[in-house]
Amino acid sequence: MFKRVFWMSTGMAVGAAGAFWAKRRVEETVERYMPEQVADRAATSARNLSATVRAAAAEGREVMRDTEAELRARVEERTFVGQRPEAWSPASTRHGPAGQVRRHRPNRRR
Known part of the structure; x- marks a missing residue:
């Protein structure tokens, strides 16, 4: 028992x-x-995601600049003979001396 x-x-x-x-x-x-808890977690996740995206974009821009500088240096080493032109700037790709716009001439060979 x-x-x-x-x-x-x-x-x-x-x-x-x-x-x-x-x-x-x-x-x-x-x-x-509960709705309040879900909203809080969603807001926190969005903040974390935006910070991560900003950091990734900044890192990508930095790597892009480094790679572009490296590639431009390689091209300059092989291409220019004699006196080198002025330092490259984004405006120099479209404008000639004194701000003149260069005209694009398509390759007419067939």
Whole structure:
């Protein structure tokens, strides 16, 4: 008889503890998916994402500038003979001396 009482009380204790744990778990999950909590997590994720995108874009621009400078240096080493032209600037690709616009002449060979 004592064994039955022992196991009955043990089962009740385990069942009560399991029910309490399950109730807490469900309440935490419900709390986590409340509209305010979801909005807060979404805002935090958006801030983190925007910071990551800005950092990636800045790193990409830096690498682009380094690569472009390296490629321009390689081209200048092979291309120019004699006196080198002025330092390259973005405006110098479209404008000649004194701001004159260069006309693009398509290759007419066929």
